[in-house]
Amino acid sequence: MGHFWAGVRARSHKVELQGIYIPHNKATAEMETSVMPLPNSIVLPMRQHVGAACLPQVKRKQHVDVGTLVGHVDARMTADIFSPVSGTVKEIRAIHYSDGRSDQAVVIVPDGEQTVDEAIRPPQVTDYPSLVEAVRHSGIVGLGGAGFPTWLKMDTDLSNIDCWLVNGAECEPYLCSDYREMVEHPDTIISGIATCLDLSGVGKSLICIEDNKPRAIETLRQAAAGDDRIDVFVLPARYPQGASRVILRNVTGRSVPRGGHLTDVGALLFNVTTMSQVGRFLQDGMPLTKRRITVMGDVVEHPQNLEVFIGTPIGEILDYCGLTEEPSKVIIGGPMMGVTQVGLESPIVRQNSGLLALGKAASQLPPTTACIKCDACVNSCPMHLTPIAIQKAYQHTDVKALDRLMADLCVECGTCSYVCPAKQPLAASVRLARSLLRSEQRKARKGN
């Protein structure tokens, strides 16, 4: 592997998948993280990750401390949920998401004491299995937005893994959460990565950062100077460099086969804040209870990078940051991949990195006109898909064509919709096409 890694750094800028330019709008980039005071209530949905929903482990009127286990389920693909505050469980109720699904949620009223649960102590980590086991009880999931349980990603066959990639690209416009983590806490990032490398035996880690964040690049290069296993890989500041398969291709030249995962081609990829949380958890044993989000949007009076307790309702966050007018659209996440919210009582959960509130004018999207076959979607798709043909095949429910067009390889970055001059809802169509294709593939497999 030696010669392979030697060439990597030189390739920093001539990446294969270029992406497109989208105005970055990272206005809060140089603002220190501020800490939001305790909210009036904490709403903890029992699914804040990819996988099985947790079951509430607390009862109504029960007292909880900071770090008390609130949600747990006996399943492999899940991640425990912990109370970020001390207080009393007010109720356990249903919570409805804007996509129509719903989950149980535990509502806690903080008592302001912030007493820490007695069970919290730094984990005993001696080898890789004990590290995975410790992270399993940390509540840490992919904090870049994916929400994949981190311990589960780590719990893989390491024999063919040669690179431990860390994603600090943060290619979404507006968002600065990962950037602040890199600038403010390089030490926990590096200690988290170093521990993982020590125990896993993986020989190399690259922190991938876009070139519009020179301070983060410099800070992490300095912090990693003492460890020659850890290096920084500079990506061009073009969307969507942070998509996992784009990073993999641009850094290692590998691509994930259809239906496969990064581990199939020898790579693991973690968000940079996730790694930092792992480092922090190994030091103090406090499970994931807080996170930083970027609050922005044209009706937000004081845009900022805000550290909030997980479960803080977005209405309280917007009240804290101030609103110049009533928002027409509230997005959790970034403008490209974020999800519009049905109401202000939804909470920030652990994988959310941004909160955008937009006024009337900024909320509307332009009307859709006829496709002029300009091929902008085809030429800008990072995965080299053909979005317009996929949309057409989906409209005809032509599953064979969707299979031929490999709609299942879509990474949902939204580039096709962004560039479309006719403003066709390409990303939404491809998303639907992908789920149609996947369900048909599942059916076909069951039939065999």
Added chain:
Amino acid sequence: MNTKEHTPLLLLTAPQITSPVTTQVIMRNVLIALAPSVVAAILLFGVPAAALLLAAVVSCVGFEYLWCRIRKTPNTAWDLSAAVTGVLLAFNVPSTLPLYMVVIGSFVAIIINKELFGGIGRNIANPAISARIFLAVAFPVAMTTYAAPAMAPFADVVSSATPLASSAAPTSLVNLMLGTHAGVLGETSALAILAGGIYLLATRTITWHIPAAYVGTVCAMSLLTGRDPIAQVLSGGLLLGAFFMATDYTTTPTTNRGKLVFALGCGLITCLIRFWGNLNEGVAYSILFMNLLVPHIDALTPNTPVGGERRRQPADGEGR
């Protein structure tokens, strides 16, 4: 918790932002790129050229507007695509053409070629090119009565041959660049067309694939058959076709590979017609012919998605 009543929040699928480029912006870019040639045509051919351009643009936009009103479909007349068709149509006729003929051409371009196929984005053949071919068949004499450019040292309005006609005397390179030779409105000044082409490339309205492959093929064929490649490229409608008509989004293949194949075909057919055919000019026919092959080119030149390079492995694990 904020308990006051709110108006319902908008729910939209991602992404929540979109680029400022719309169809109209693209068409405006094409019109800007056509502007140098418009100026050149009016300088060279005077008032008749201006009248033809005006008639073609007004009638194209008018036909589109009327169609949308009568059919009660969304009005697409102001997206400027009909205006582009109008300018290109006028560029494809000689300055002596009676105005009513160019209006007939507009009807063929917009109504028959575009709207009957479903409007913008749905037409199979390039509207301006099919209208040119229609006019050439319907009015063969009027379509080949070229006026000598006003600035050229020729006699007044005469039926003069284009530089590609076998009877024509050799035209100098300077004349070809400036356009001071006989021809249709937009095919004369190579310099003006190149300026517009560079603008289209710089604004990324088009990619290099089609113009480069088209012109390159004609150059190569000229060299192979012992003809002067520069004269072949600069005369006739080649540059206008390569930059403005063979790059029409709707009637060209999707992928860059497909575009190269398309342009190669255009170049080959142009040369076949020019060198060995019965016509002086082959650009329009070559583009029309290749337009019809686009679905097949598309089917044969798909992009390979990242991760789709290998065949799907059987019985792979479902999403974790």
